[in-house]
Amino acid sequence: PLNRAFITNDEIMRGGRLDFSMDNKPNDAAFSEYPVSRVSLDSVAAPEIDGLRVFRDQNVIFMRTLTPRGEIYYTLDGSEPTPASAKYLAPLRIDKTTAIKAFTAVPGGNRSSTVEAYFARRENDWRVISNSGYSLQYTGGGDEGIVDGLRGNKNFASGEWQGYHGRPFEAVIDLQRETEIKSIGGSFLQSARSWIWMPSQIVFEASPDG
Structure with missing residues (x-):
């Protein structure tokens, strides 16, 4: 008979018959007989x-x-x-x-x-002087996130995207001085499974006096 409260893996792999002899009194010693099991990993945390x-x-x-x-x-x-x-x-x-x-x-x-x-x-000193109000879930770097030069990746939850819901997005960007502009554009992300969609229309306007 086994005079311990556990069975080893080798015993299980060899197979056999296991019979239990039951008693009407608790055996508190059984819970202190378990062998110590541990996993020793020499892991090193990344910085x-x-x-x-x-x-x-x-x-x-x-x-x-x-x-x-x-x-x-x-x-x-x-x-x-x-x-x-x-x-x-x-x-x-x-x-x-x-x-x-x-x-x-x-x-x-x-x-x-x-x-x-x-x-x-950041190579520019532009200021976002008005904004439609981005989602608190998708701040994209805060008020000036749309002009900080960082582009988001394909992961909408990376923290690099600004998100807007229930209203059109509108921002006024103050370039601080008259500036020659050769091109203008933006980056947008669509993830249909997450109900994130491309804008249906994009309008850029410029003014020398606001």
């Missing part, structure tokens, strides 16, 4: 890269990792980082559009996957 996604003059970039003794290696030119790349020691200051890639490594151990963050320097 977090924080900073303003869009900035005007300078941007301060912070990186951190949840892995104890983890060291962060990064590149600023969009290339794949290696253990020979720069090691993060203090916040970084950037003054131009930059694609940062980074990973975490434990000395003598494993490394995390590589993460990427894109920070764009």
Whole structure:
């Protein structure tokens, strides 16, 4: 007979007959006999890269990792980082559009996957002085999101799109000064399954005096 409250996997794989002898009294010892099971993973957490996604003059970039003794290696030119790349020691200051890639490594151990963050320097000083009011679910970077130079991807939930519902979208953009314009356009997304649709009509107008 088995004098324990568990069956091993090997015993199950060999097969056999299992008979239970029941008692009318609780056996509290059974719940303390379970063997300890654990999964040991030497996982390394990927770093977090924080900073303003869009900035005007300078941007301060912070990186951190949840892995104890983890060291962060990064590149600023969009290339794949290696253990020979720069090691993060203090916040970084950037003054131009930059694609940062980074990973975490434990000395003598494993490394995390590589993460990427894109920070764009805004080259214009345009102001959105009136707006129709975007959906709080799809802010797309706030009031000036339509002129910050960032384009959304195919994922409507990426946070890069501005969404409008129940009213026509209208915005007045102040260019601050008379500016020669060679072309004008916009980016729009349609995801029919999510009831997100292209605009039915687009009108652009210009005025020198507002």
